[in-house]
Amino acid sequence: MKQAAATNNNLQPRRNRLQPTWTGWLFISIAVIMICAFYFYPMIQALLLSFKTGTGANIHYTGLDNYKRLFTDTVFLTALKNTFLYLIVQVPIMIVLALFISVLLNDSKLRFKGFFRTAIFLPCVTSLVAYSVVFKYLFGGDGLVNKLFMNLHLISEPIQWITDPFWAKITIIIAITWRWTGYNMIFYLSALQNIDSSIYEAARIDGASPIRQFFTITIPLLKPIILFTSITSTIGTLQLFDEVVNITKGGPGNATLSISQYIYNLSFKYTPDFGYAATVSYSIVVLIVLLSIIQFKAAGDKK
DSSP: OHHHHHHHHHHHHHHHHHSOOHHHHHHHHHHHHHHIIIIIHHHHHHHHHTTEEOSGGGOEEOTTHHHHHHTTOHHHHHHHHHHHHHHHHHHHHHHHHHHHHHHHHTOTTOSSHHHHHHHHHGGGGSOHHHHHHHHHHHTSTTSHHHHHHHHTTSOSSOOOTTTSHHHHHHHHHHHHHHHHHHHHHHHHHHHHHTSOHHHHHHHHHTTOOHHHHIIIIIHHHTHHHHHHHHHHHHHHHHTOOHHIIIIITTOSTTSSOOHHHHHHIIIIISSOOHHHHHHHHHHHHHHHHHHHHHHHHHHTOOO
16 A cells, blocks of 8 residues: 555656646747748748739639749749859858858967957848948949959959949859858857867877868868758858849849849739749749758768
């Protein structure tokens, strides 16, 4: 009898722990309702809208017509090509640059580290519109960049950074690299500070050079962070909008048009076609999923 009573007493706290706490569920339910109302519900409505066409009250279902239109839409294909160009060129440069800077700023012998870290991180907290407008004037035909290059005798005539198709793309790539390098640097810097210094000391005792330490210790240990920043940078580049709109307006002749700007044009600039705009927006979703899977596979992450 005493053993049975003791067993019942031991089971009682467990039963109490398993009982739902309505206060906790109340707080969770508020968050769930807000997320469903402002996140999942619009996503579902946008998906349903992508199967429709028309304007105003005349909108109606057309099946997969909008998705078939994607493959014959020359403007969309141009925007897709431009966005992939930004992705392929800018993201690797930014990741390598952020990693290189973080290693330099993690040096214990470096003075004024706080100042340099703050200075490099500041661009990513500036206003998207404000910095885009500044870049537009800096890289204008008579902007500071051309004047500086001409004073240094690097060029004989101004470069048309905004109006030339090639240089306009370069300007966009420079702008987004300048803004987001510091953002990725913070992740690498945080990860580097969590690496045990004894690992590097052991490598130095074994005669490993700094370059070999970087490729055999730093890179493998930073692999999860590199994968994370690569995926987030890919998502951000596929959603590129502010820089293109404010610096080049998608020109010249759609040479810098991004997918997000094309969605905006379909919705508010051209004759409103919200159904097809939703279809184009879901093309970004598909691209993000596919590229994320590829990056996970390339990194050898099985989870």
